[in-house]
Amino acid sequence: MTQSTMRLTVNGKTSDVDAAPDTALLYVLRNDLALNGPKYGCGLGECGACAVLIDGVAARSCVIPIEGCTGRDIVTLEGLGTREHPDPVQQAFIREQAAQCGYCLNGMIIATKALLLRSPHPSDDEVLEALRHHLCRCGAHVEIMRAAMRAAGRAVEAQA
Template identity: 85%
Template sequence: MTESTIRLKVNGRIHGIDAAPDTALLYVLRNDLELNGPKYGCGLGECGSCTVLIDGVAARSCVIPIEGCVGRDIVTLEGLGSREHPDPVQQAFIREQAAQCGYCLNGMIMTTRALLNRNPHPTESELLEALRYNLCRCGAHVEIMRAAMRAAGRVAEALD
């Protein structure tokens, strides 16, 4: 496909992107906009490392062409909060020290935020179900689950 200028709203700002319409959103985010939150993992939309929010819903940016994102609100990890004012989900992950290598962290945080967008008070089983689609092999599962529980306002359960 030939390149054209495509306008995307990412983290509240409009960007003119010169790329083929079938270019994966992940490549535009990382290469053109220099956003490092979403990571390249499997390239198949299965591992969750590339997760972003599109109109508040978790989406795997490695398999979404940018032409499908025109007119939509895209939020990356960098757009959730700032160092001074992190999103409550980011703050919960910091508080629980829910990371080891950090590679899966983007997917875990963005998936938790998407779940809380549609269900502010999920059960533990709903949190587990949402997070199980983000592959993590580092051994930080306990801390990640505690952080998700904390972000969901289930602090007492997170501390058990």
């Protein structure tokens, strides 16, 4: 496909991007806009490492062509908060030390943020379902669940 100039709104900033319309959003975010929160994982939309919010809904950017993203609000991990003022979800993950290697962390934070946007006071089952396709093999599942609960304003048991 030939390249076109497309206007994307990412993290509140509008950018014109020259790319083929079928280019995966992930490549534009990382290569053209230098946003490295979303990661390349499986390339099939399965693992969630590439997750972003599109109009407030978690989406797998590795399988979404940019032509379907024009006129929509895209938010990456970088757009949630800053180092000085992290988003409450980011702050909860920091407080719970909910990460091991960090590769899958982008997807877990984005999935938690999307959950809280649609259900500000989720049940345990809702949290588990939202994170079900994001939990990696790192062994940080307990901390991740506590971080999601903390971000939802739920009481978190003291650490042992």
